[in-house]
Amino acid sequence: MIPYGRQDIQPGDVAAVLDVLQSDFLTQGPVVPRFERAVADKVGTRHALAMNSATSALHVACLALGLGKDDWLWTSPITFVASANCGLYCGAKVDFVDIDPRTYNLCPRALEAKLEQAEREGRLPKVLVAVHLCGQPCDMQAIHELGQRYGFRIIEDASHAIGGQYQGEYIGNGRYSDITVFSFHPVKIITTAEGGMALTNDAQLASQMDLLRSHGITRDPEVMTRAPDGPWYYQQVALGFNYRLTELQAALGLSQLERLDAYVARRHALAERYDTLFGELPVTTPWQAPEGYSGRHLYVVRLQLDRLTVSHRQVFEALREQGIGANLHYIPVPSQPYYQPMGFQAGDFPEAERYYAEAISLPLYPTMTEAQQDEVISALTQAVRP
Numbered sequence: 001m002i003p004y005g006r007q008d009i010q011p012g013d014v015a016a017v018l019d020v021l022q023s024d025f026l027t028q029g030p031v032v033p034r035f036e037r038a039v040a041d042k043v044g045t046r047h048a049l050a051m052n053s054a055t056s057a058l059h060v061a062c063l064a065l066g067l068g069k070d071d072w073l074w075t076s077p078i079t080f081v082a083s084a085n086c087g088l089y090c091g092a093k094v095d096f097v098d099i100d101p102r103t104y105n106l107c108p109r110a111l112e113a114k115l116e117q118a119e120r121e122g123r124l125p126k127v128l129v130a131v132h133l134c135g136q137p138c139d140m141q142a143i144h145e146l147g148q149r150y151g152f153r154i155i156e157d158a159s160h161a162i163g164g165q166y167q168g169e170y171i172g173n174g175r176y177s178d179i180t181v182f183s184f185h186p187v188k189i190i191t192t193a194e195g196g197m198a199l200t201n202d203a204q205l206a207s208q209m210d211l212l213r214s215h216g217i218t219r220d221p222e223v224m225t226r227a228p229d230g231p232w233y234y235q236q237v238a239l240g241f242n243y244r245l246t247e248l249q250a251a252l253g254l255s256q257l258e259r260l261d262a263y264v265a266r267r268h269a270l271a272e273r274y275d276t277l278f279g280e281l282p283v284t285t286p287w288q289a290p291e292g293y294s295g296r297h298l299y300v301v302r303l304q305l306d307r308l309t310v311s312h313r314q315v316f317e318a319l320r321e322q323g324i325g326a327n328l329h330y331i332p333v334p335s336q337p338y339y340q341p342m343g344f345q346a347g348d349f350p351e352a353e354r355y356y357a358e359a360i361s362l363p364l365y366p367t368m369t370e371a372q373q374d375e376v377i378s379a380l381t382q383a384v385r386p
């Protein structure tokens with residue numbers, strides 16, 4: 001099976017992890033801060049907080065922004081469930097903004113229309129999670145302007161997008177958002193096995209997230225309610241979690257980070273090769289906005305169903321039968337059974353539904369060969385023209 005994505009582990013990665021394994025610290029040592037500093041410097045932001053997943057990072061990001069009961073979090077319906085679940089963890093309510101039919105990202109015009117209505121109804125969101133689907137950045141400038149006008153805070157879910165750029169700068173620099181989150185799951189662009197990171201330019205948000213990722217415990221006398229009893233002393237000043245990344249994982253991440261630009265460049269080369277090889281096949285290749293440089297986490301084609309005699313599902317099954325690990329990113333979150341009792345109905349997000357009926361993620365990862373890519377093309381050609 002040619003998988004839709006997979007990690008690349010090199011001898012240098014193994015050596016870096018082994019070094020840490022034989023060192024004094026397996027967790028809470030010097031490597032995690034080194035990894036945080038390296039990512040922050042790479043993307044051009046002040047503070048970076050490593051965590052055990054992007055899901056954890058999204059959770060503490062929402063808490064740090066003050067999201068709570070009776071607040072609203074809005075995000076895209078076409079995302080992994082974690083982009084929305086983080087709102088529910090905080091007791092907030094979740095709603096969605098339909099996607100742009102060209103980029104498949106949350107549509108700023110749909111957002112503006114929904115905000116106008118929400119303002120009249122007194123239910124404006126507190127937090128918007130902008131998801132850079134497939135690594136292609138959202139129209140962050142437009143979203144930021146709306147944030148200024150309507151007073152919501154912005155989290156970029158850049159789980160797909162580390163190494164990508166927007167307006168010529170690395171995603172994660174925080175120019176148009178409060179917090180950016182990266183994922184280091186093995187299918188993503190660089191990996192720490194499990195892992196994630198929250199980045200911000202705001203020192204207060206950074207210290208709040210730092211507190212929350214480690215039990216709400218502080219050793220900083222400045223943050224304590226009274227002078228320390230002694231050198232052993234710490235205080236719990238918030239209800240936090242254990243969301244820490246280990247030293248082993250940070251070592252893997254640091255080593256992988258050296259190859260970030262090369263990985264993204266390789267993904268671009270393969271994606272551009274896909275673009276040209278489909279020829280006359282009845283599929284729509286991914287449109288790329290000129291102001292962005294995608295992380296190219298996923299290569300999604302949409303079937304032109306009106307030109308096909310086979311169904312979306314049949315194409316999928318034919319690909320799988322031929323050993324192609326095609327996938328679908330994503331099932332619209334509001335259609336998930338857990339979200340259904342919140343009142344979402346078919347027809348609420350028509351562009352997202354159309355996308356779901358047509359989309360297929362084809363295999364794309366840096367160690368993929370051109371021969372494997374040719375196999376994918378030939379399997380797809382057969383699948384759409386049986």
Ligand SMILES: *Cc1c(COP(=O)(O)O)cnc(C)c1O
Nearest residue numbers: 053054055080082159183185196
């Ligand atoms: C993978 C992913 C997440 C969750 O990442 P984890 O590190 O696995 O918790 C969140 N949002 C999006 C868009 C993702 O693709």
